Amino acid sequence: MAGAEDGPGQQPELEDDEAASCRRWGAQHAGARELAALYSPGKRFQEWCCVVLCFSLIAHNVVHLLLLARWEQTPLVMLGVVAGALLADFLSGLVHWGADTWGSVELPIVGKAFIRPFREHHIDPTAITRHDFIETNGDNCLLTLLPLLNMAYKFRTRSPEALEQLYPWECFVFCLIIFSTFTNQIHKWSHTYFGLPRWVTFLQDWHVILPRKHHRIHHVSPHETYFCITTGWLNYPLEKMGFWRRLEDIIQALTGEKPRADDMKWAQKIK
Numbered sequence: 001m002a003g004a005e006d007g008p009g010q011q012p013e014l015e016d017d018e019a020a021s022c023r024r025w026g027a028q029h030a031g032a033r034e035l036a037a038l039y040s041p042g043k044r045f046q047e048w049c050c051v052v053l054c055f056s057l058i059a060h061n062v063v064h065l066l067l068l069a070r071w072e073q074t075p076l077v078m079l080g081v082v083a084g085a086l087l088a089d090f091l092s093g094l095v096h097w098g099a100d101t102w103g104s105v106e107l108p109i110v111g112k113a114f115i116r117p118f119r120e121h122h123i124d125p126t127a128i129t130r131h132d133f134i135e136t137n138g139d140n141c142l143l144t145l146l147p148l149l150n151m152a153y154k155f156r157t158r159s160p161e162a163l164e165q166l167y168p169w170e171c172f173v174f175c176l177i178i179f180s181t182f183t184n185q186i187h188k189w190s191h192t193y194f195g196l197p198r199w200v201t202f203l204q205d206w207h208v209i210l211p212r213k214h215h216r217i218h219h220v221s222p223h224e225t226y227f228c229i230t231t232g233w234l235n236y237p238l239e240k241m242g243f244w245r246r247l248e249d250i251i252q253a254l255t256g257e258k259p260r261a262d263d264m265k266w267a268q269k270i271k
Contacts, residue, residue, distance in 0.1 A: 047138025054141035054244045057148035064155040076168035085177030093228035104262040105262045119266045128188045142185050179230050187229045190215040
């Protein structure tokens with residue numbers, strides 16, 4: 001009889017638990033909704049400007065690189081392509097680790113503009129799949145504008161002979177720029193499980209770019225490993241070295257700041 005009496009009374013409690021579980025992450029999470037609302041028209045304008053400028057400079061520079069290409073430099077160019085991809089992967093990890101681990105959305109200028117997307121992503125990982133091309137790639141385009149401008153300036157001011165000598169180096173720099181520019185697009189694809197072009201899934205399956213299964217490791221709370229999101233090639237060796245944990249220990253010892261404190265604050269928001 002006691003069991004029969006308890007049953008109806010427990011039903012609302014079970015429903016509340018299920019509803020709370022649904023709000024633990026995703027678009028309905030209180031923190032995710034608040035963070036998404038901070039995306040402003042001014043931020044959108046900045047992203048548009050950066051994307052247009054970035055891809056204009058990429059087109060300008062790739063034309064000049066193709067005009068300067070020589071078959072005899074192919075081995076050095078291929079080495080530069082691989083080195084550029086590796087360095088881009090490391091830099092993506094360094095930026096990702098820094099923004100995930102330190103800082104706050106309340107910081108002036110950089111907080112809402114650049115740290116906010118990282119906080120949103122951990123409590124609503126699929127939000128990135130709902131972002132269009134501009135929102136996905138705007139910040140990365142901003143980061144690569146200066147090296148693209150520097151390369152364009154060299155093509156306009158250096159002699160053909162000097163550019164020919166610099167060609168393998170410029171190919172390395174250009175590959176680094178391209179991988180860095182498209183890092184967040186690659187990251188978006190690693191969260192997209194339907195409708196990807198075949199060439200994207202081919203590159204993921206052969207681990208040329210970040211695979212979907214590989215990136216899932218990072219999204220296990222408290223998000224403290226596998227930060228490299230361009231190719232993911234460096235995640236395993238850096239994890240084995242304890243690279244990120246050692247950096248965190250040094251910074252915490254010097255500053256007293258706790259890693260991922262702001263990230264956890266947003267994850268625990270329920271209202």
